[in-house]
């Protein structure tokens with residue numbers, strides 16, 4: 369197993385912040401993970417499993433072992449009604465979606481071009497264009513690094529929520545997602561309620577059309593992390609009560625909101641940030657994307673501190689204008705433990 373020592377992390381996370389890790393190692397199978405967790409050369413060191421680092425902000429050099437999940441493999445079985453896929457956690461998410469579309473297996477096309485690994489997809493229940501991972505996930509296989517047991521969690525046990533799951537809570541530490549199972553109906557049901565997919569006729573739209581449109585729109589709308597460092601949507605869309613929304617509508621009648629249940633609505637965090645006039649706002653090398661206010665970018669020279677200060681400025685601006693507390697979706701890593709904006713600024 370090749371181990372990199374005191375190595376730059378920039379190639380391993382999409383923000384491209386210039387930080388290092390004590391060690392970086394690739395795990396290609398379950399035995400590699402068990403070995404890394406128990407081998408004396410890695411003992412007593414903090415450990416962080418990373419897919420493609422597309423939802424991470426390293427706030428400082430990582431004092432521990434970064435373990436890149438590279439468990440590969442796609443197995444397809446068919447029942448009369450469904451395609452059943454068992455996919456290694458280290459497979460690239462978009463390549464997997466593409467693989468399915470090439471075989472005329474529908475269900476994942478709305479989630480095309482989301483960066484990251486299959487094994488990370490359940491953690492924040494990735495979602496786009498009206499589909500979330502929870503809609504297609506049958507099970508998640510998880511290695512307990514202490515007992516070496518692999519347990520299968522069905523979708524209900526995963527407690528999927530908006531950008532949330534059990535893997536951010538009870539199963540956060542010492543649990544590694546090694547594979548994900550998908551169950552996709554053979555009779556394809558296009559999900560085209562969201563613009564721009566709503567331009568299509570449900571009776572005639574093809575799987576390829578939905579996939580191509582999602583890819584085109586995402587390429588046009590979102591900065592490519594290979595060119596401009598970023599971690600996608602930096603903040604979650606805030607969920608507030610309908611009563612609070614109605615009060616805000618008095619001053620901001622154009623404010624978009626989306627019903628969640630009888631009492632709650634989701635607001636568009638990007639719209640709130642844009643209303644604060646922050647598109648293009650820059651601190652050091654960190655900049656609010658000029659077209660997508662929800663995306664904080666690294667213009668090339670950003671330090672983690674630049675991004676932290678910019679994130680705090682955005683949070684403060686939205687709090688002052690709307691009395692709404694934005695929560696970051698991006699996971700913040702300190703020297704050897706996860707942290708968050710409030711903790712860093714305290």
Ligand SMILES: Cc1cc2nc3c(=O)[nH]c(=O)nc-3n(C[C@H](O)[C@H](O)[C@H](O)COP(=O)(O)OP(=O)(O)OC[C@H]3O[C@@H](n4cnc5c(N)ncnc54)[C@H](O)[C@@H]3O)c2cc1C
Pocket residue numbers: 382416417418419420421422423424437457482483484485486487488489491492493494495496543544545546590591592593598599600601699
């Ligand atoms: C340009 C861009 C667009 C994006 N668009 C979307 C979008 O439309 N919808 C959306 O939901 N997200 C989006 N994201 C966020 C991101 O793509 C997802 O969160 C993705 O699932 C992260 O995958 P990753 O492999 O890069 O995870 P990483 O960033 O490597 O890891 C994220 C967290 O999961 C943990 N982790 C990773 N793998 C494992 C594992 N196997 N077992 C246990 N823990 C693990 C890590 O320790 C870390 O805490 C976008 C990001 C970018 C950069």
